[in-house]
Each structure stands twice: as C-alpha cells, then as structure tokens.
Amino acid sequence: MKIHKYDTVIVGAGGAGMRAAIEATKRSRTAVLTKLYPTRSHTGAAQGGMAAALANVEEDNWEWHTFDTIKGGDYLVDQDAAEILAKEAIDSVLDLEKMGLPFNRTPNGTIDQRRFGGHSRNHGEAPVRRSCYASDRTGHMILQTLYQNCVKEGVEFFNEFYVLDLLLNDVDGVKKSAGVVAYELATGEIHVFQAKSIIFASGGTGKFFKVTSNAHTLTGDGQAAAWRRGLPLEDMEFFQFHPTGIWRMGILLTEGARGEGGILRNKDGERFMEKYAPVMKDLASRDVVSRSIYTEIREGRGCGPEGDHVYLDLTHLPPEQLDAKLPDITEFARTYLGIEPYTDPIPIQPTAHYAMGGIPTNVEGEVLADNTTVVPGLYAAGEVACVSVHGANRLGTNSLLDINVFGRRAGIAAAEYAHKNEFVELPEDPAKQVQDQVERLRDSNGTESVVALRTELQECMDANVMVFRTEQTIKTAVEKIGELRERYLNVSVQDKGKRFNTDLLEAIELGNLLDLAEVMAVSALARKESRGGHYREDYPNRDDVNFMRHTMAYREVGADGKESIRLDYKPVVQTRYQPMERKY
C-alpha cells in the first residue's frame, strides 16, 4: 500500500473532472485519478452541442434558457441552480472557445448555433437556436480541448487508477472527507490518497440497463463509494431515456439530427410527434418523445418484423447537410446497420442515457450529508452529482453545459477550501475495506458469474423500470435486485492475477451497479406520481401536492448488520417560476 498526499484530488477525467482540474491545478497541488485514460471518458460520446443563450443567430436570453431548463425538468429543478447554469453558460462557451475549441461558425465568424429539444423562444413559443456545436462531435471536442488545456497546465494524472472508497473521518463531531482509496489496474496495488479536498467527477451509471448509450465503464463508481460511506443519493428514480438510440444496440444518434430537420416516423410513415407535441413536434423534451415512441410501438405502429422500433428519417435532408453537420452519426448507421442514411430511414429505439440523480450538492459543488449539512472538503460535479439543474428530465445540451459550469465551480471551490484548511487525519487502517473487497473477490471460489448476474440485472431493469413503470413492475425489480445482491456474495472471478485484472474490475463494477439499481428502484416505488423521466402508469399525473420534492435515499445498517434503504425528502428550491402544466 502506498500513501500519497495532495491538496486536491479529483476522481474522474471526463469533462467535469478535467474542467475542475484546470482550475484546481492553478490554485493547489492537484492529482486526477481516472479509471481510464483521460480522453477515453464518455463525455467524448456527446454529440449535439452545448446550450448557451449567445443569441448569435436569433434573439435569445439566459432567462428563457432558465425557464426551459425548469420546465424541461418538470419543475423538480432547483431554480437557483438553473439560473446559475443558464447565466454562466455564456461564459462557459466563450471560455472553451478561448481554450481552442473549434466550434462551427456562422457566415460572420461567430459561434454557430442550432435547435435542440425543449429549448424555446420566449417560454415555449417556438424552437430556438441555442446549441453551440462542433459538427456532431461536440463532446469529443470538449474532451479533447479540456485535455489539451490540462497538458498545458501540467495537470498530474494517475491513469487507470480506480477509486473504490471514500475516506471520511469525524473531527469534533463533524464528518469530514479525508481521502480516497484507489486500485492501480496495471499492478493490482492499493493506493491511499490523502487530500484536503476531493472532487468526485466519475460520471453516470447507465450500465445497469441493457439497451444504453453508455460506455461499458459507466458503472456508478463514485455514487456507490459515497453511498457505502453513508452519504445520501438524490432523485435516483429519474433516469433519462434518449429517444434515438440505434435499435437494439443503443448507440446514441444525436437529437441534433432532429434539430437539423430529421423526423420520427412510424411504420405508416406518419410523423407521429405532431400528435403528441403540436408545437415542438420532434423537438419536444426527451421524456415526452421517448414515451411517444413507446406508445406508437405498443399500439402496433412500430416498424420492422417485430414492430419494436420506429424510424429516424433524414432522407429529405440534402446529403451535403448530413456530411457537414451529422457526419459521425450517419457513419454509425452505415457501420453498424449497413444502411445509407441519405436514402434509408434509421431504425431507432429509446436508449438509457443519463442519470438526473446522484450525489446531492449545493451550487458550489459541495456534497450534502443530508438536506442542508455540507461534508467539509467533499465536492461532486457532472453526472455523478445532483445539483439539481436537471430535475426530473434533463434537456439535451444541458449536460455538456453542466460539466463545464459546475466542474469549474467545484474546481475553484475545492482548491480554495484546500488553501484554508489542514489535512484531516486518515482513519485507522484506511485501505482495509478495499483490501478486503479485492481479496474476497479475487480469492473467492463462489459459483456465481459476473456476466450472468449482470445480464439478469440489465434484463430486469429494461423490463421493469424503463420508460413505463407500475407498482408491480418496480416491485418485481426490487425483489430481483435483492436476489441478485444475495447471489453477488457468491461471485468469483477467473483471473486471479494482479496485473491488469479487468475480470476483477468488472466484478467490482457489478457490485456498484447492483447497489445503485436497488436505490433507483426503491426510490421509484415510493414516488407515486409521474414526472419527467419517471412515468408511473398507475399514477399518470404529476402530483405537486405530495411529490414536488427531491427524494433523498440513505443506506442504513441495522444492529444485526442488515442493510436497508431509508427514504427522506428535500424541498425543491423555487424562485420565480410557478409549476405549470407541461406541454410542448
């Protein structure tokens, strides 16, 4: 075991982590620990753009953006946070341009903008061009630009260091963060990083679904580490299903395709979104479009031999426009489906995409131990966190924005905290939990396999807690996940070595997915209403009287060692927007 000491430690090297690192490195001695190499993170898979009311191509302002974000989140958004997001969006985009990001340009040389779902002119009148983009690889360009600037600033990376545990210690009765424990993939060695401040920026947890746009490595590692140390998770029942994933594969095809004029059609060729969202049509918010697609499929208007998908039709758009604006996604259709999107519609289905919930933070990125108490020295930003700017449903282009705005804020706040505070003493035997976990898995002769459990989990989640949920389906999921968690205790790996043991890594990841899936299902069961991405067929309406509040889930361990989940609630911050019926 090795012990390292840094002022600031950042866990994760995606957009939020690297944006934080650029700020933190200038102000404090900083280390970035990442499970992958920095440019491998899933920020790079984001395509369509980053929202900011630059008003470069038509009238726009940040207040409209704030409203759209709050309405898009079905009023579960904390309105003070949404206002910060929309206001700071403008400088965030300009900062990236100054760092070198090659945005597409208008004829007069300013940053070009395009339409995106849920973003509107004057509180819902018509779609507005708010998304700043770099072809259909905006996330790739953000990730590359941030990495380039990390190289410029000399950010210190620990590549392929997998953080498995968060160390907290009591100081005069206050629970403070003391460090993290990481497993070095190349050697199997365990490292303890003591730090004055820690930022979790480790991304989402989409891999508990089968059809997902998420990378194999998005397994909720940060959320699970915080959870096991008794910190709450907020709004975990809210998961976004992106309307246009490649059928069966789940690979993302950007909403920018519809922003450029693409149309969703059912087997009769009908533009069905006109029925569900007469104003915004194909550019309604993602939860609305995904439900509409499944409604079409359930009512027998799906495409293909099994009627289990619909089409994204780009065939009416000029090939030059597709080549210039959507080159990557048209190539995905050619590579993975063998079809030509100039002339063929693309078979698509909703794909599990984004966790709105996560580790609760305030607008400075400080992690909350309950509704109000901050954990001194601990921060979170990006998909791992819940600020909450996305509420019950995130708008497209608001996540690339979120990582930049709140990554930057967390980086500055964490470094400043490190300046003003001393190291917190490490708990006794700090690596013990991780050592035990690794050894148990590596030495186990259990009869359960990781792949079998993971496959069962993913199938269960797709079948029971996806776009449509009922009390019965969610109960089925809770029961199944409980069974899988029991069986997980008897899991073993084949690779018993220390060097690059990815077999072991997958077993650890599965443990995280199982814990978080349970939190999600239990949170979903208790929310007896429909809001944003959480749709209950048995409670199809939004219930502001009883559920205009954030879910806060806590892990409890009884005297007998038995784990359970306790649910509590946190009020939504409302400033100037009263909840209204949500129509697109």
Next chain:
Amino acid sequence: MSTPTLDKHSAALDAAESTAAQKITVTFRIRRFNPEVSADAQWQDFQLELDPKERVLDGLHKIKWEQDGTLTFRRSCAHGICGSDAMRINGKNRLACKTLIKDINPEKPITVEAIKGLTVLKDLVVDMEPFFQAYRDVMPFLITKDTNEPTRERLQSAEDRERFDDTTKCILCAACTSSCPVFWNDGQYFGPAAIVNAHRFIFDSRDEAGEQRLEILNDKDGVWRCRTTFNCTDACPRGIEVTKAIQEVKRALITRRF
C-alpha cells in the same frame, strides 16, 4: 399530417431490421501474453458463435465472459469514439468496436493481437505512455500571444474553421502511429498521431505558435522520418487523411506558410 415517404424499403434496410438469428461459428486466434504466467507470448484459438453483424469487440467479450476471464483488453464506449480498443485484427490496425465480423472474412481464423511498436503489458494491452509523451511534445493546445482575453469569442471564418477540420477528429487511439513502419523501428519518431495533433493547431487561424511547432517537427525524429507509406491513413478509424496532414506539415516547413 405529413405525407408518408417510406413505402419502399431497400434491401439494406430489410437486412438491418431482420430479427432472424443467423449465428455462425468463428475462430478467434489471439496473441496472449501475461508475464505473471509466462515470459513468452503465444497464440491461442477460441471458437465461438457470433452473428456476422456483431463486432470483433462482441467476440472478445464473449470469450472473456464465457470462456476465459483472463483475456485482457481495453474498451469503453464500444462505438468508435473513445479510442480504447485499437488492435491488430487480421494484420491490420482497427478498432475492435468498429470492425464487424462480416467485413473480415469469418471463414478463416480471425487473428487479434496488440498494436505494434509499444510494449505489450498483457494480452492486447500496451503501454500508451510513449504515445502520449509524443503527443504532449508537440504542444497540443492553442497558444495566443495576446494576453488580453477577448470578452467575446474570437471570430473565425467558416473557411478557416474548415481548414483544420479533418485533424480535429483524432481520438488518440494510436492505430496510425502503431501501424507506421518507421515508428516500429525507431521509438524516437513522433509518429503520425502527434503530427496530426500539431497540424490541428498549425493550421488553426487562431493559433500563434505554428513556427514553434514546426521547429519541433523539423527535428531529426520529426516529420522528415515519414516515408509516405499511407499505413496511417489506412489505419485511421476516423477516416482522417493522416498522410496528407503530414505532407502539409512538411510543405509548411519548406514554405513557412500555413
């Protein structure tokens, strides 16, 4: 209501939507190496059932999950954007997640080995540090002399933006660099990927450090080592015209115009 336009289906769309299972048996012949077990690398054959529409990465996963958990490779996004899974498949550098079984003749054993020119650490995993060091050496970030930050974005014409579009697509997968015979024989050569990333800034109208980057690449281990074999262009999973970019850097070194 808009007019239905999709009454005719192409054969390709019908094939894409087919749900009929058509598994075939394929052999993966994988170059295994694990210094914890043996100092020597060896080929190992695996037989498995795959749909020809599946990816080589799906095959590797199937082997790892169902036959041999010790098989080790890097991967993340699984659709050609993160750059983790460059490997040598049937002797050619590709991303395992962008290579479909049907496109590589599944009748014969499919050979899979680590990319060349970088030290193999285990099975298909190589040491990426020398690759990233070469990248860092070309100063891969925008440099401007003006210390006064503009309050709005810098203006750039669509044409100027287009000038370096191709080289912004790089995902740092190392498929190009590790396909280059010069790089195999001389680890000091910067390699195509680093030059591509220098090109991305040299030809960006906003950047002001083109001369410095050209001097770095004028080094004996710089662009002049390129022998124009086009291996890099063939290998690039992003379709970047790598050799062309290298030639443009060479030309800029001669003319000092870019």
